[in-house]
Structure formats: C-alpha cells, structure tokens
Amino acid sequence: MKDVYRILSINPGSTSTKIAVYDNEKQLMEKTLRHSSEEIAKYPAIIDQLDFRKEVITDAVIEAGIKIESLDAVVARGGMLKPIIGGTYAVNKLMIDELKVGARGQHASNLGAIIANEIASKNNAPSFIVDPPVVDEMEDLARVSGSPLIPRISAFHALNQKAIAKRAAKEMGKKYEELNLIVVHMGGGISVGVHKNGKIIDVNNALNGEGPLTPERAGTLPAGQLVDLCFSGQYSKDELKTSLFRKGGMVAYLNTSDGREVNKRVTEGDKEAELIYRAMAYQVAKEVGAAATVLEGKIDAICITGGLAYDKMLMGWIQDRISFLGQIRFYPGEDEMIALAQGALRVLTGEEKALEYK
Numbered sequence: 001m002k003d004v005y006r007i008l009s010i011n012p013g014s015t016s017t018k019i020a021v022y023d024n025e026k027q028l029m030e031k032t033l034r035h036s037s038e039e040i041a042k043y044p045a046i047i048d049q050l051d052f053r054k055e056v057i058t059d060a061v062i063e064a065g066i067k068i069e070s071l072d073a074v075v076a077r078g079g080m081l082k083p084i085i086g087g088t089y090a091v092n093k094l095m096i097d098e099l100k101v102g103a104r105g106q107h108a109s110n111l112g113a114i115i116a117n118e119i120a121s122k123n124n125a126p127s128f129i130v131d132p133p134v135v136d137e138m139e140d141l142a143r144v145s146g147s148p149l150i151p152r153i154s155a156f157h158a159l160n161q162k163a164i165a166k167r168a169a170k171e172m173g174k175k176y177e178e179l180n181l182i183v184v185h186m187g188g189g190i191s192v193g194v195h196k197n198g199k200i201i202d203v204n205n206a207l208n209g210e211g212p213l214t215p216e217r218a219g220t221l222p223a224g225q226l227v228d229l230c231f232s233g234q235y236s237k238d239e240l241k242t243s244l245f246r247k248g249g250m251v252a253y254l255n256t257s258d259g260r261e262v263n264k265r266v267t268e269g270d271k272e273a274e275l276i277y278r279a280m281a282y283q284v285a286k287e288v289g290a291a292a293t294v295l296e297g298k299i300d301a302i303c304i305t306g307g308l309a310y311d312k313m314l315m316g317w318i319q320d321r322i323s324f325l326g327q328i329r330f331y332p333g334e335d336e337m338i339a340l341a342q343g344a345l346r347v348l349t350g351e352e353k354a355l356e357y358k
Contacts, residue, residue, distance in 0.1 A: 078132020
C-alpha cells in the first residue's frame with residue numbers, strides 16, 4: 001500500500017467541467033473549464049461530448065505540469081443512474097452502458113464516470129463515482145406523498161450533503177454513523193437532508209423543486225392552483241417546467257438568482273427584495289423544523305452549506321428561527337471536489353470497500 005495516492009476528480013456540468021488533482025487530500029491543482037454554448041451546440045446528444053470533454057480535461061492536467069501516467073485513480077460525480085445507497089462505487093460496464101443510453105435522464109454528469117474510466121484505464125488504474133444525485137436511503141415512511149400516483153423521490157445534493165456531514169462528525173470527534181444531523185445545502189437549489197446513523201432517511205426532492213423556494217426553483221406549490229395553471233392553456237409543458245425549476249423562486253420575483261445582488265438590494269432598502277429573501281429564509285427554517293420532527297428532536301447538529309451560506313444576513317434570519325433546535329454549524333461553499341477525492345482515497349487505503357453497481 002502506498003503512502004500517497006494521486007487522484008483526479010472530475011465534475012461535469014452543463015456548460016463547464018470542474019477538475020482537481022490531489023495527492024491524498026492535498027490539492028495540487030483545481031480548474032473550472034468553461035464550455036461556450038457554441039461548443040456545446042456542436043453535439044446533438046450529451047454522450048457526443050465525450051471525446052471533447054476528455055480532451056480538454058487531459059490537456060488541462062498536462063498544462064498544470066501533472067503527468068496523466070502519475071494518476072493512481074480517477075473519480076467523478078455520478079450521473080443519472082438507478083437509485084442507490086451512498087458510498088464510493090467502482091465504475092463498471094453496466095454503469096457505463098446505462099449512462100451512455102441515459103435512460104434515467106440526460107445530464108452532463110452522465111459523462112463523468114465514462115471519462116474517468118477512459119482516463120484511468122490508460123494507467124490500469126481504478127475509476128470511481130461517489131455519492132451521485134440519485135443516492136436513495138429514504139425510509140419507506142418518507143416515500144408516502146399522499147397520492148400513490150406521485151411517490152416522494154430522493155434526488156438532491158448527495159455528494160456535498162454527505163461530505164459536510166462527515167466533516168462535521170470529524171470535527172465533533174464522532175463517527176458519522178453515530179450522529180443525528182440535519183444538513184441544509186443552499187445553492188441554486190436547496191435540499192434539507194435528515195441524516196440518521198449514516199443514512200439520509202428523508203430529504204426533499206431538490207431536483208424537481210420540492211421544498212422551500214430557492215434562487216431558481218419555485219419550491220412546493222399549492223396543488224390545486226398548480227393543476228389549474230397546468231391546464232390553463234397559457235403554457236406548454238416545457239415552458240411551465242422552465243418557469244418552475246429554472247426561472248422560479250427568486251428569479252421569478254426579483255429577476256435574479258444571485259444572492260449577493262439581492263443582499264445589496266435589501267441593504268439599500270428594497271422592500272420587495274427583503275420580503276422574498278426573508279421568505280426564502282422562512283421556508284428553509286420551516287423545512288428544518290419538519291426535519292427535526294423526523295429525528296424526534298434528537299439532533300446533534302444542524303449544518304448549513306452551499307454558496308448562500310456565505311450570506312451572514314440570510315444565515316442570521318434562518319438562525320433566529322431554528323437555534324432553539326440545537327447547535328448550528330456553518331460550512332459556506334461546497335466540498336464536492338475534495339469529497340470526490342476523499343471517497344476514492346478511502347477505497348485506495350482500505351478504509352472502505354468499493355461498492356458494486358448492479
């Protein structure tokens with residue numbers, strides 16, 4: 001067993017690819033590779049971007065003075081796979097075949113595992129994915145929605161949620177599996193996860209806009225009014241989805257998804273901006289309160305993460321409403337790139353065994 005493992009982390013997004021290289025947990029380089037709309041438009045399907053994305057990744061690593069041959073493993077954010085429990089998975093043929101077809105959804109993250117496997121295979125090195133968005137550890141009780149036609153589904157920021165929960169556990173001198181935590185990820189989407197003894201037993205479907213209003217998503221809406229809107233004839237299906245999931249929430253009310261801009265407007269006395277920003281804090285606090293009931297009030301910590309966690313005004317509003325529930329720990333930003341590397345490292349060092357996708 002080696003003392004130091006060199007790991008390449010890959011996180012593909014719709015118009016960018018984040019990459020980072022680590023020696024164990026020491027970062028050697030990190031870069032966000034931007035892809036213009038013109039570049040992406042050349043490819044009819046997401047899978048057609050494979051060679052293009054792989055080439056820009058390898059070029060960026062080499063330009064940073066790191067030899068591809070020096071990589072001991074390549075790890076990527078997982079894509080739209082079948083629901084699985086959290087952990088680190090070895091990339092296998094079944095996973096690659098399913099991601100290439102995209103039967104469970106077309107998303108740029110589908111490319112991650114495929115690119116990781118192709119780069120790693122040149123070194124006869126392993127490739128992994130860690131805690132993809134489809135992680136599903138929900139209890140049966142949490143799946144009941146009120147209609148058998150629409151069961152509750154787990155789709156959220158699993159990678160960052162798990163990473164922050166494990167980071168908090170380490171800081172608290174405990175094992176993740178010993179704790180009851182509520183983790184709030186606040187970015188373009190917002191997810192509130194109930195972590196009980198190492199599993200996320202309940203979480204809002206952040207991908208489809210369930211839960212609080214967010215910078216981009218409308219959140220949970222009154223069902224009757226939503227049905228009326230769907231059949232009003234004013235919107236097509238795609239138009240309505242866009243208005244709810246990409247141009248809902250703060251964008252719909254304030255024409256921006258940038259929390260920094262909204263903060264500035266509030267500070268300058270914009271009452272509408274303050275109302276909507278406070279409403280988001282109010283709804284997040286309500287979601288945390290609901291999560292607290294799942295744990296019957298037995299909460300070791302509430303952890304708040306994501307880009308919006310940098311906003312002290314917004315965090316203050318939330319804290320005022322939930323502080324009676326227990327200690328609150330703030331982790332601004334995202335730990336996704338190091339979380340990918342740590343997931344691979346735990347397998348390489350023998351701390352964990354890689355899970356099999358099947």
